[in-house]
Amino acid sequence: KGLTTGEVVAHFDEVYGAMVSKDTISRITDKVVGEMAEWCNRPLEGVYPVLFIDAIHVKIRDGQVTSRPIYVAIGVTVAGERDILGLWAGDGGEGAKFWLQVLTEIKNRGTHDVCIVVCDGL
Incomplete structure (x- = not known):
């Protein structure tokens, strides 16, 4: 808070x-x-059969209270376990440019294949 x-x-x-x-x-x-x-910054799995991405909007106090998106990426491992890959605070609305940064970071941390990406309105 x-x-x-x-x-x-x-x-x-x-x-x-x-x-x-x-x-x-x-x-x-x-x-x-x-x-x-x-x-x-931990290394991620190389393959996630399913990747869920979405943003939730929360009130954050940074001098004043504003609603900011928190981008969430959850991967399902080959073993069927859920793994929170990361949380990122955005500074505007949910947009494709920010998601590109998030997905690039996931790739740079070792993920090289995703079979299905589940998202809404992106």
């Missing part, structure tokens, strides 16, 4: 009745951000 560490501390107290220090929140955030970066 774009909250400061102080706002997260207040939220924990309000919702859970738990006291957590700003330092603890900062350490947890640093750890999660590092792991998230690794996940975002």
Whole structure:
């Protein structure tokens, strides 16, 4: 939600009745951000028989609250398991140009074949 560490501390107290220090929140955030970066750049499977792509619009606070698209790509592996390939924040409406960037990134991370792409209105 774009909250400061102080706002997260207040939220924990309000919702859970738990006291957590700003330092603890900062350490947890640093750890999660590092792991998230690794996940975002991990190599992908070479083949996904099915790839689902769509965008969801969420309210994001970046100085002010605006509705922005979050692009989502989910692949179904050869073993039939779902794999979230990534989430990307866009800055406008859902469009083919942004999807081209997303699909290029998926290709650059190791995917070389997709049999069926499921999307709406693209």
